[in-house]
Amino acid sequence: MDDRKEVNTSEGIVLKVEDVMGSHIEDPITFWGQTVELIEDLLKISTALTDICPFAAKVFGDPVPEKIYGGLYSEDQCWYRCKLKKMMTNEKCLMTYVDYGNSETLKKSCIVELSEDLQYPGLASRFRLWGLQIPPHQDVTPFDQGRRFLASLINDKIIRVSHRDAAQDGAYLVDALSDALDVAQEVTEKGFAEKSKDASVHNYERIRSNSAPLISGRNAERFQGLASGSQRVKSMLNSTNDQLGNDIKSRGDTVEHKNRDIKMDQENSLLRALERKTSIQYRSGQKLNVIKMQHDQRMLDDQNERLRAKNSKYLQNCHLLEGQIKLQQHELNKMEEELKQHKEAELKLTEELKHPVENKLKCLTTKVEKLRQVRSEFNENHFGDDLSEAVKVVSEGCLCTLHSMKELENTWNEYNCAQETLQICKSVDDVHSLIDKRNEVRSTLHAAVEEFISEVDKLPIKDRVNVLKSLACSLNAAYGPYEVEHNLDEVFNQFFEWRNSKLQEFNNIKCKTENSLRLLSEWFSKTMKFFDLNSSATLSSMEVIEGVDVLLNQAECDVNKELEISATQKDEADMKIIQRVFIKVMQKINEEQDFLLIVQNKYAASVRFKEQVGQWLNTYPNVGDLLSIKRSVKNLKAQLRWKLVEKNNLEDLGSYDELKMQGMKEEICKFRDNIYEEICCEQKEYERLDNVVRNWSPELPLLHPEAAMKTYMQSAGLFTDSLERDLFDPEPMRELSSKRSLVCSEIKSQRILLKGYSVDTATEGKMIERAAKYHQAWSVLKEESGLLPILYLFASKSEPVTYVMVPFYPGWCLKTVQATNPLISVEITKVMQGVAVGLQTLHNSNIVHGALHAHNVFAVNRERGIVGDFDFTKTADQRNIASWMVADTLHLVAPEVKHGQSAVPATDVFAYGCLLLWLQFPKNDFRTNPDGTPDVSELSMDPKLLTLVSRLICFNPNDRLRMDQMLKDDNFLEIKTPDTVHEETKTSVSDEAIVTNVFTDETKSELGETST
Secondary structure (H helix, E strand, C coil): CCCCEEEECCCCCEEEEEEEEEEEEEECCEEEEEECCHHHHHHHHHHHHHHHCCCCCCCCCCCECCECCEEECCCCCEEEECCCEEEEECCEEEEECCCCCCEECCCHHHCCCCCHHHCCCCCCEEEEECCEECCCCCCHHHHHHHHHHHHHHHECCEEEEEEEEECCCCCEEEEEEECCEEHHHHHHHHCCCEECCCHHHHCCCCCCCCCCCCCCCHHHHHHHHHHHHHHHHHHHHHHHHHHHHHHCCCCCHHHHHHHHHHHHHHHHHHHHHHHHHHHHHHHHHHHHHHHHHHHHHHHHHHHHHHHHHHHHHHHHHHHHHHHHHHHHHHHHHHHHHHHHHHHHHHHHHHHHHHCHHHHHHHHHHHHHHHHHHHHHHHCCCCCCHHHHHHHHHHHHCCCCCCHHHHHHHHHHHHHHHHHHHHHHCCCHHHHHHHHHHHHHHHHHHHHHHHHHHHHHHCCCHHHHHHHHHHHHHHHHHHHCCCCCCCCCCCHHHHHHHHHHHHHHHHHHHHHHHHHHHHHHHHHHHHHHHHHCCCCCCCCCHHHHHCCHHHHHHHHHHHHHHHHHHHHCCCCHHHHHHHHHHHHHHHHHHHHHHHHHHHHHHHHHHHHHHHHHHHHHHCCCCCCHHHHHHHHHHHHHHHHHHHHHHHHHHHHHHCCCCHHHHHHHHHHHHHHHHHHHHHHHHHHHHHHHHHHHHHHCCCCHHHHCHHHCHHHHHHCCCCECCCCCHHHCCCEECHHHCCCCCEEEEEECCEEEEEEEEECCHHHHHHHHHHHHHHHHHHHHHHHHHCECCCCEEEECCCCCEEEEEEECCCCCEHHHHHHHCCCCHHHHHHHHHHHHHHHHHHHHCCCCCCCCCCCCEEEECCCEEEECCCCCCCCHHHHCCCCCCEECCEECCCHHHHCCCCCCHHHHHHHHHHHHHHHHCCCCCCCECCCCCECCCCCCCCHHHHHHHHHHCCCCHHHCCCHHHHHHCHHHCCCCCCCCCCCCCCCCCCHHHHHHHHCCHHHHHHHCCCCC
16 A cells, blocks of 8 residues: 655645654654555565575564664764675575664674675665754753654654655655654754744755655665756756857758767767766765764764763762761761750759759758658558468468368269169169168258258358459459469469568668668757757867768668669569469469359258258158049049030930020030149149159159159150040031141130141150150240240040140131231231241251241231241151142242252251242242242342342352341341232131131141141
8 A cells, every 4th residue: 555645735836745654863853764665575575584594693683573674884884773684595695785774883893895786775764854953052961852752753653744855965854743743843842943044945956746756765865966967967068069069060061960960979978977977976975974974973972971971970979079068067966966965064063063052952852752752652562562461361261171061062972873773763673772772861961961051151151252352353453364374382482582582672771761861860950059059069060060971972872772672663583473473362262262152052052952852851752632633634524524425415306405505515615624724733733743753752753653754754744644635625627637637626715726646656756755845945935935835745545646736826827818918018027037036946956847838837916926836746857848848839948958958957047038038029920040049130129138038048058047147137127128018808707717718729738737
């Protein structure tokens, strides 16, 4: 693609425009460049040279695609940046030379003189910005800055130049544009060049031929030389023609044509000779001009380099002198400060010399006053007085032994062993001897308890506890925390030795100080007598004055020493001794406090034992009351059956008195209530006997098997043989009994549900064990446990069925509530919080529910959520069956259970999260992710709710929230869910009808094990 164009200026001049790549900068307005279309040619040349002779040594550096090197040779300095390779062709060495117009200095040994036939015109052109000139007398620094600035604009960039003219040295005068910037304008604005006052000084004959091709480098110089030589030839031919015309005027017209031909031949020969001479002269002149310019430039560069070196040396000297000046200035300031201090000291000394006695006494009295204050304030605890007192407290008043305590512990252990032996005994023949031995040990234990209580009552335990507590608080406040340290047996002796030596040293210094001050006081008294003219004492002046300086100096020295010792901090060795004795004292305090706590606990236990065991020393527990209640229950049951037979017979007659029938029904109802009351009394008696068996008489179940106490204890008080299904007025729940018998009844105005489970001998035992564990979990918090309570367990006497008796909440299961009158957001939060509490209660007792679904969770009064019981004949894995673990289209079975893993508490958490999600979106057709979890990505919900649900139904069970963590999370109560808009049901229906209508055939089998 040819980038050269022709444009017409406003003056009608046709300008040549071409795109060139800038390469070398001579000065702020002159640069070299080559036409863009030549880049590909140069690359081809370089590639061809490498292919022909790949092992030839490179004279200068490799060209890169961005820069192709070339050069122009001379004798001592050249425009040079080239790659020179040897090409081997038929055993001849040819030189290829690429001219690229960059200036570098060559050594003489590097210069290669090429013959004429190997020389090619330059490929690069020299350009100068038109209409600009370098300011005269420009300094070196602006000149270099101008070159660097022009290089930043055009170096290795494609620029567009518009030819204006040609300069005398062969450079093209052009307008240049680089990235839409006018290069001349930018250089001018920076001040590196200025506008020429007379632009014509740069102009030579303008190239006007529009058809001539663009000429660059040496071609332009050569063309100009040829043009000037042609003009001289023409002028010489004109003069020759005139002379030849005068000589042949006399000749005739016959030789005119011959002379004209001779004349043309001579003219052509002369013209060719002049052209050759002119061309040679022009090239020589151009070569000399270039050499001269390069020599001048080199001289200028050398001069600039010398100036730079000289300037750098001057700057270094200046910096060195500045550092020396600053150092001397600092020393001068220091000397002035010292001189000022000396002057102040001299003035102070001069002032003191005016009042020597006053100053000395003033100094001594000040120190004595300070010493008096130090003695009154800091002398009390200067050498560990508080620790010394603490050591006496923990050593002298220690209560670490009780004579009766060891005997009490041994007797109590013997008594416990006797009770354990009775508990595991299964032979009636051996039990009586074990009872006699246990009773004997019990009497001995009772006596040991009385002795221990008597001894403890005589000790000031409470006062001692308070003293130790107060002492520990004061020491902790004074010495801070500590770490337990061993091998502290001799620390008390070391402490007292250290303290005594310190006190001795300090007391000696105090005595010396007091003695010096006493002598000084005596001198003052003697001086007073000397100056009292009315005194009869006869003292000479020498006796009064002699030794006063010694007294003053000694008193001041002793006072200073005592002040120094009082104010001196303890060294590391002293602090180590104090810290070790503090640790030892604290260990003693803690040991005694622990011992006293044990004594207090044993004392309280002994007092309780003495109070409770007193009734069993002379009497023996029996089960008579329980058996009496059982007989009463049997009589009432017999009467109830008789009344039921009478009622049935009366009904079979067909004609009966309605009033009599109504009275009989009321009487039957009263019998049922009385039986239930007696059974409640039986449970209370069982509870009392259970306490007796556990604490005092473990042999009772073995001695009285008719009481069935083992069964009661194994079932945690749930199982009773006094209840029978026939005693109730059952209302069959046929709509819920497709899998097992399920009946509803009412006792004492409380509606109950009886759920029957088919069992065998092994299944019944497992069922009772699981039900007892569930009941124990409920009994911890009872109504606050979040669980549906179990009232009783009883077995049928006519068939292998065990019944579970639970409260009946008709119409309050989540499935029924959501189908008839859905919960709103506030109600959902309350109900699901109660369900979470129920699951937490189970999980704390290591129970996995495994059957948490919409039919087994109840929203009692729409504000209290409880978790229903489950099938106690099955394990958690057996209960977690996919057929009933659904909420509409949402599956509640955890992914890990589907893959064969066992049910764990996290399985219940997954079901809980799915129920919470279902309550928020009851009508949604949930999709399932590939991992088995519900897809919530397309659901519009509150961010807090989304975060909570995502942490409950995530795939990994270890990442799911526990129920206790969720209940502690503040976000659970702050969740804002959209209220469900619903209308109240206009048609009034009974609870039983609601229950019946909402259950499908699929859920009937599920509810065979629920409490709905």
